[in-house]
Amino acid sequence: MARRPAAERNVQWVFLGCPGVGKGTYASRLSRLLGVPHIATGDLVRDELASTGPLASQLAEIVNQGKLVSDEIIFNLLSKRLKKGEDQGESGFILDGFPRTVKQAEILDGVIDIDMVVNLKLREDVLVEKCLGRRICSQCGKNFNVACIDVKGENGLPAIYMAPLLPPNNCMSKMITRADDTEEVVRNRLRIYNDMSQPVEGFYRDQGKLLEFDLPGGIPESWPKLLHVLNLEDQEELKLAAA
Ligand SMILES: Nc1ncnc2c1ncn2[C@@H]1O[C@H](COP(=O)(O)OP(=O)(O)O)[C@@H](O)[C@H]1O
Incomplete structure (x- = not known):
């Protein structure tokens, strides 16, 4: 993997956040908007x-x-994926779910420049509900969520409403739940996240690359705010608003 100056390539961003926070949803929307994988x-x-x-x-x-897969295995899988993309002329990326440990962040730093790290945040009780509501279409592979989050504001925390992300009719009968989205495994993943991945936030904070983003609600509330803090505009949404 060769280092390329930022001006000659697309963005190289990392998305951090607990399981269930919606990293995949926002990373995939942004990747479409920016034309990066x-x-x-x-x-x-x-x-x-x-x-x-x-x-x-x-x-x-x-x-x-x-549990987390070893750094060696995960780095091999990632290197293979980046190499394949490079051979196909891809430029830039949004990484989701990597790095998960400070060791992984250090290895990454040794081979590639990360421009920015977005840290998505949400209350823990909501995260568990969101993980348990996750569904995948076994045919098209898209992610959905059947949980309807409606928590009141308390102890200084704001109220949060998140509508379910329901599938189109043709996916409805093909929905499956990930084997690692049971309550016990989800709580274990959250605990491991707090132990192993939270220090990664500090690693990037010290480099001045961390952008903290508290999700204010579901996609309709969060997406425009996220674009705003990233200084981006969604042309599709602008077209819809102007219509
Ligand atoms: N960077 C990583 N390091 C180690 N294990 C990983 C990494 N990324 C993914 N995994 C493995 O894959 C599983 C599923 O990852 P992911 O889909 O990112 O979970 P979630 O969205 O719930 O955070 C993890 O629980 C872990 O076992």
Whole structure:
């Protein structure tokens, strides 16, 4: 992987945030808007799990307990994905789910320049509900969420409403739940996130690259605000607003 100056390539951003925060949703929307690939290491792991490769059975046990895959395995999967993209002329990326440990952040820093790190944040009780509401269409692979979040503001925390993200009719009967989205495994993943991944926020904060973003609600409230803090405009939404 060769380092390229920022002016000669597209954005190289990282999305951080607890399981269930919606990293995938916002990273994939932004990647479409900016014309860069959305690379989620969780997807790379699931692709490997679905294959008949030698890693599959080893990975299944780790992932189904909510534990982290070794830095070596995850970095191999990511390097392969970045190399494939480079060969196909891709420029820039939005990384989702990587780095998950300070060690991974250090390895990444050694090979590639990260321009900005967006840290998405949401209350923990809402995160659990959102993880348990996650569904994937077994045919098209798109993510949906059946949870309807409606929590009152209390103890200085604001009220949050998040409408479910329901699938179109043709996906409805093909919805599946990830094996690692049970309550016990979700709580384990959140605990591991707090122990292993929160220090990654500090790593990027010290580099002056961290942008903190408290999600104010669902996509209709959060998307325009996120674009605003990123100094971006959504041409599609502008067209709709002008119509
Ligand atoms: N950077 C990483 N380091 C180690 N394990 C990872 C990494 N990214 C993904 N995984 C593995 O894949 C699983 C699913 O990842 P992901 O889809 O990102 O989960 P979530 O969206 O719930 O945070 C993780 O629980 C972990 O086992």
